[in-house]
Amino acid sequence: MSDIGSPQQLLSLKVMRLVRPKLMPPNGGSGLSTDPADPSGFSQMISDATRSRCGDTRLDLPVGEFLIAPQMFENIYLGETFTFYVTCINETTDQKTTDVCVKCELQTNSQRVQLPCNIDSASLGVGESTGEVISHEVKEIGQHILICSVSYKTPQEEKMYFRKFFKFPVAKPIDVKTKFYSAENDDVFLEAQIENTSAAPMFLEKIELESSQNYTVTPILLPEDNEMRGCMLNPKDVRQYLFVLSPTDSHHQAGYKDMTTIGKLDMCWRTSMGERGRLQTSPLQRITPGHGDIRLFIDKMPACVRAAECFEMCCRIMNCTDRPLDLKLMLESTQALIYSCPSGVVLGQVAPNTSIPFSLQIVPVQAGFISISGIRLYDSFLKRTYENDDVAQLFVS
Structure with missing residues (x-):
C-alpha cells in the first residue's frame, strides 16, 4: 500500500490489512517464523520477544513451527473479502482532540462505495487511539483506492481534516x-x-x-x-x-x-x-440452432425391423414461427421404404410455438441401414412445401 497524508496533523491514521498467516517454506526454522520479505521488521520483533519470554527458541504451539507472521500486503483477488483495521492515534504530548470522525470509501474503476465505519464523535486524549475492523467483498478487478477521511477538533475548537489514500490492485483468481x-x-x-x-x-x-x-x-x-x-x-x-x-x-x-x-x-x-x-x-x-419454420420430432420408432414388415413411427410437428401454419401431410415413397398410410392428410392449423402429433405406417423393402425420407408438409397459407428427408435411420434385417 502507498499512502499520502499531511504531517502537520495532531492525529495519525494507520491502516493494516488483516489476513491469516501463511505456511512457511519447507526449509524454514522452528518457532513462530519470520517473513524475510517483511521490510518493517515487525515479525522479527515478535520472534525475539517470544524467545526471550519462553527462554527457548521453540514455542509451545502445535502449529507455530509451520506458520509465518506477519506477511506483506499480498494479492487480493476478485470474490475474496478484503478485511482491514483502521486506527486513529493521538500522538501529541499535551493536546486532546474531540469530535473525531473517520470515513472510509473504496473507489474502483466504475463506482465509489461507502464502507461502514462507526468511528464518530470520539474524543482522544494524549496517547489514546480508536479503531475498527472493516470488511468488504471485492466485486471488481483492477485498481482499487481505499480513501480514509479524518475530521476532528483541536483544543482551540479549530476544525481539522485530512485524508489518506491506499492503492492496491485486484486480480482475477x-x-x-x-x-x-x-x-x-x-x-x-x-x-x-x-x-x-x-x-x-x-x-x-x-x-x-x-x-x-x-x-x-x-x-x-x-x-x-x-x-x-x-x-x-x-x-x-x-x-x-x-x-x-x-x-x-x-x-x-x-x-x-x-x-x-x-x-x-x-x-x-x-x-x-x-x-x-x-x-x-x-x-x-448461447446461439439457438436454427430450425426454420417447422421442426419434426421422432417420439417413437424401432431401431431394428424385418424387411417387408410394417412398423409405426410416432412423430410431432412444431411450429417455430410467430404465425399459425395450416399444414397438410404429403408422403413420397422411396426405393428403400413404402408408406402404407394415406398421403394428403390435413393436419390442421398449428399455433406458434405449439406442436401436433401424428403417426406413420412404414414398410421397409431393402435390407441394411436405411434412412426415413419423403415426408412433405404443405402450408396452405403461404403455399409453401417443407421437405423432411433423412429424419431417422434404422436397421432392416
Whole structure:
C-alpha cells in the first residue's frame, strides 16, 4: 500500500490489512517464523520477544513451527473479502482532540462505495487511539483506492481534516471458459473449464450451475462419484465440468428465441489457510440452432425391423414461427421404404410455438441401414412445401 497524508496533523491514521498467516517454506526454522520479505521488521520483533519470554527458541504451539507472521500486503483477488483495521492515534504530548470522525470509501474503476465505519464523535486524549475492523467483498478487478477521511477538533475548537489514500490492485483468481453442445432432443450440454490464475493453490469447494427458468440442470459425474466433489487446483491447473440442461415443460410457451439464456456458474473456493472466495459468472448465453419454420420430432420408432414388415413411427410437428401454419401431410415413397398410410392428410392449423402429433405406417423393402425420407408438409397459407428427408435411420434385417 502507498499512502499520502499531511504531517502537520495532531492525529495519525494507520491502516493494516488483516489476513491469516501463511505456511512457511519447507526449509524454514522452528518457532513462530519470520517473513524475510517483511521490510518493517515487525515479525522479527515478535520472534525475539517470544524467545526471550519462553527462554527457548521453540514455542509451545502445535502449529507455530509451520506458520509465518506477519506477511506483506499480498494479492487480493476478485470474490475474496478484503478485511482491514483502521486506527486513529493521538500522538501529541499535551493536546486532546474531540469530535473525531473517520470515513472510509473504496473507489474502483466504475463506482465509489461507502464502507461502514462507526468511528464518530470520539474524543482522544494524549496517547489514546480508536479503531475498527472493516470488511468488504471485492466485486471488481483492477485498481482499487481505499480513501480514509479524518475530521476532528483541536483544543482551540479549530476544525481539522485530512485524508489518506491506499492503492492496491485486484486480480482475477480463476478463468472460466465455456462450450455449448446441442442435442437432437433440445438438451444442451455445457462444458466449463476452470483454471486457477492466482499465485497460490486453491480448493474448489463448490461448482454449481444455476439454470434459467427454461431449463433443469443435471451435472454429469464419473461412475464412482455420487455428487459433485471439490478438488485442489494448483496455479495454472485446469479442471473440466460437464452439465446437461433439459428444457422444462414451459419452454414451448417461451419459444426458441427465449432459450438463449442458460444460467450462471456459481463457484466457491478456499485458500490454503481456509479463507473463502466466491464468484458468479454473468448469465451464460448461447446461439439457438436454427430450425426454420417447422421442426419434426421422432417420439417413437424401432431401431431394428424385418424387411417387408410394417412398423409405426410416432412423430410431432412444431411450429417455430410467430404465425399459425395450416399444414397438410404429403408422403413420397422411396426405393428403400413404402408408406402404407394415406398421403394428403390435413393436419390442421398449428399455433406458434405449439406442436401436433401424428403417426406413420412404414414398410421397409431393402435390407441394411436405411434412412426415413419423403415426408412433405404443405402450408396452405403461404403455399409453401417443407421437405423432411433423412429424419431417422434404422436397421432392416
